[in-house]
Amino acid sequence: MSATSISETQKKGEQLEEQKKAAEAEKSSLDNELNTVIQELQKAQDDMSAKEEQIESAENELVEAKVTENNQYESMKKRIKYMYENGNVEFIEIILSAENISDFLNKTEYVTKISEYDRDMLVEFQKTVEQVQKKEEELRAEYEELSALQTTLSEKRASVETLLSNKNIQIANLESEIGENAKVLQQLIAEAQEAERRQKEAEAAQLAAQQQAMNNNAGQNNQIQAPSGGSSTGGSTSGGVIPPSSGNVVSGSGYFTHPCPGMTYQSSYFGEIREFEVGGHKGHDYAAPEGTPTYAAAAGTVLIANYSTSAGNWVVIQHDNGLVSKYMHHSALTVSAGQRVEKGQQIGYVGSTGQSTGPHLHFQVELNGVAVNPSNYM
Ligand SMILES: [Zn+2]
Numbered sequence: 001m002s003a004t005s006i007s008e009t010q011k012k013g014e015q016l017e018e019q020k021k022a023a024e025a026e027k028s029s030l031d032n033e034l035n036t037v038i039q040e041l042q043k044a045q046d047d048m049s050a051k052e053e054q055i056e057s058a059e060n061e062l063v064e065a066k067v068t069e070n071n072q073y074e075s076m077k078k079r080i081k082y083m084y085e086n087g088n089v090e091f092i093e094i095i096l097s098a099e100n101i102s103d104f105l106n107k108t109e110y111v112t113k114i115s116e117y118d119r120d121m122l123v124e125f126q127k128t129v130e131q132v133q134k135k136e137e138e139l140r141a142e143y144e145e146l147s148a149l150q151t152t153l154s155e156k157r158a159s160v161e162t163l164l165s166n167k168n169i170q171i172a173n174l175e176s177e178i179g180e181n182a183k184v185l186q187q188l189i190a191e192a193q194e195a196e197r198r199q200k201e202a203e204a205a206q207l208a209a210q211q212q213a214m215n216n217n218a219g220q221n222n223q224i225q226a227p228s229g230g231s232s233t234g235g236s237t238s239g240g241v242i243p244p245s246s247g248n249v250v251s252g253s254g255y256f257t258h259p260c261p262g263m264t265y266q267s268s269y270f271g272e273i274r275e276f277e278v279g280g281h282k283g284h285d286y287a288a289p290e291g292t293p294t295y296a297a298a299a300g301t302v303l304i305a306n307y308s309t310s311a312g313n314w315v316v317i318q319h320d321n322g323l324v325s326k327y328m329h330h331s332a333l334t335v336s337a338g339q340r341v342e343k344g345q346q347i348g349y350v351g352s353t354g355q356s357t358g359p360h361l362h363f364q365v366e367l368n369g370v371a372v373n374p375s376n377y378m
Contacts, residue, residue: 006192009185016181020174027167034160041153048146051139058136065132069125073101076118101126215240244334244346246293254378256297257344259327260286260361267360270373282371283364290331290359292350296341297325305337312354315347328362329353
């Protein structure tokens, strides 16, 4: 069910990442465009400032030209008036009635009395004024063009900024969608893992049930029931007897054979002082993988083969010389109470039941109820 959802969600995540990459590329190109527009705007601004200076200087020039022109006009009128005071009435009256300089110049065309030089000067000055005026107008037109360019650039800048801001929003949305999608993916994966775990649990439970059925059959075949001891030992395997996996194993020449020759190492010794124990350790601990066979150290009668909260699944054997041996923390037992065992006969499988922190066999030997060093008899 979730396998397709997981791959779909992963695919969606990849698509979103690609969209984000594309959006970031577009954003970067918009950034460049904005920079260009800003530079162009700066250039237009500089050009306009320069143009303003030129216009101002043209204005000053025009004022000067007009002053010069007017001075000439006034001095000419004075000279004409002087001539009037000395006769030549008819023409001079006409000239002095001129409304402006152009009119005046037209009228003086007919007045031969006025000096050619004077008249040429005035015409020259008037031309200068016109030129300066024309120059000023051109500058103003150029300024208008720059101003229009500036307006266009400002509009372009605003539109690029809008595009950029939209792009940023798009990227932020994609990022949040990517985050959401990643959460969904994580959830789906967790669900799939949980489903797998439950499946394995169910399989393990089924296997355990099958093994239990086999054990029950074996117990019935032997017609020996392990004493069930306390009724509230709580969940742990309580004294079920399962078939041995090995024949008799005897080693060494001592009274006791090693009860766990398949051990990995000896993790504790008789007499060892440990923080959590009062008095020294009462036996040897043989660390071994779960399921390693354990053996009767010597022939004897099984006194106890059941579950205890501290010793776990344990076996107690009374030997013919009066010694008692104890074997603790089994995962399962292969003997039952009351049974006679031979030296080296399998009695169980190493486990970690009862008060134990890892699979091992605790092997303890007692003489008249007092724990003694097992090594003395091995
Ligand atoms: Zn121990």
